[in-house]
Amino acid sequence: MVLxxxxxxxxxxxxxxxxRQTLMPIKTVEQDLxxxxxxxxxxxxxxxxxxxxxxxxxxxxxxFDKWWCEHLQALDRFVAQYFWGCSRxxxxxxxxxxxxxxxxxxxxxxxxxxxxxxxCTLPLTAxxxxxxxxxxxxxxxxxxxxxxxxxxxxYRREAAGEGRFSGSKQMEQWKxxxxxxxxxxxxxxxxxxxxxxxxxxxxxxxxxxxKLAAQLQRQLPNGFVVFRPEYPLGxxxxxxxxxxxxxxxxxxxxxxxxxxxx
Numbered sequence: 001m002v003l004x005x006x007x008x009x010x011x012x013x014x015x016x017x018x019x020r021q022t023l024m025p026i027k028t029v030e031q032d033l034x035x036x037x038x039x040x041x042x043x044x045x046x047x048x049x050x051x052x053x054x055x056x057x058x059x060x061x062x063x064f065d066k067w068w069c070e071h072l073q074a075l076d077r078f079v080a081q082y083f084w085g086c087s088r089x090x091x092x093x094x095x096x097x098x099x100x101x102x103x104x105x106x107x108x109x110x111x112x113x114x115x116x117x118x119x120c121t122l123p124l125t126a127x128x129x130x131x132x133x134x135x136x137x138x139x140x141x142x143x144x145x146x147x148x149x150x151x152x153x154x155y156r157r158e159a160a161g162e163g164r165f166s167g168s169k170q171m172e173q174w175k176x177x178x179x180x181x182x183x184x185x186x187x188x189x190x191x192x193x194x195x196x197x198x199x200x201x202x203x204x205x206x207x208x209x210x211k212l213a214a215q216l217q218r219q220l221p222n223g224f225v226v227f228r229p230e231y232p233l234g235x236x237x238x239x240x241x242x243x244x245x246x247x248x249x250x251x252x253x254x255x256x257x258x259x260x261x262x
Contacts, residue, residue, distance in 0.1 A: 004114040010057040012220045028094035036074040039099050042067050043106050044128040064096055109136050109150045116232040144175030153181045181251035184225055187214035211259055234258030
């Protein structure tokens with residue numbers, strides 16, 4: 001079985017509805033986490049792999065229990081600084097909710113990367129070290145490396161902005177930065193928002209989100225958003241046509257380019 005297909009089957013088993021009800025409302029651990037509590041190295045170790053894992057991908061319950069037990073000393077230092085006097089269960093629940101939000105975002109990002117490796121020809125690299133530096137993936141081009149920034153958008157524009165890289169020394173390492181957007185809302189939700197929008201520019205924006213959700217994404221039965229092969233293929237096609245002087249490609253530009261070939 002192809003790794004991308006196996007990974008998608010795993011995503012279909014995640015009980016999103018249950019977690020959204022029990023974990024999403026909890027926001028008690030909102031502080032910046034120290035390096036030794038950053039969950040990204042553990043997420044990459046368990047879910048970004050080269051071959052189908054012998055024991056399969058771990059459930060979130062298994063992943064979190066293991067992460068918690070392996071970080072007790074760092075957790076004790078964190079609790080002493082921010083949660084002195086709080087119960088261990090209170091802090092544990094807060095961390096479980098915090099890591100869940102991080103994990104779901106990264107798992108969605110991984111689906112795009114796994115799909116890219118299956119259908120595209122340009123090599124893609126991703127790692128915890130890159131992610132902790134704000135880089136979701138790197139695509140190697142003959143004349144340089146391009147950063148992919150895979151981010152969720154809503155009508156409130158949640159995708160990363162150009163300011164994340166513009167003018168920074170970090171940008172000098174890369175040929176370009178290209179945003180890739182996804183939405184967690186269904187096509188039906190965006191169509192309804194489009195119908196009720198009063199202003200033309202808002203209606204046009206909602207229609208673009210509708211096309212993203214309907215033509216470049218799919219929703220698994222549990223509600224998990226995954227990507228259609230046309231999306232990474234469209235991004236790869238775009239990369240080959242970008243003028244070298246354009247250092248930052250917005251998600252709108254990326255999306256319009258991918259939809260043109262649908």
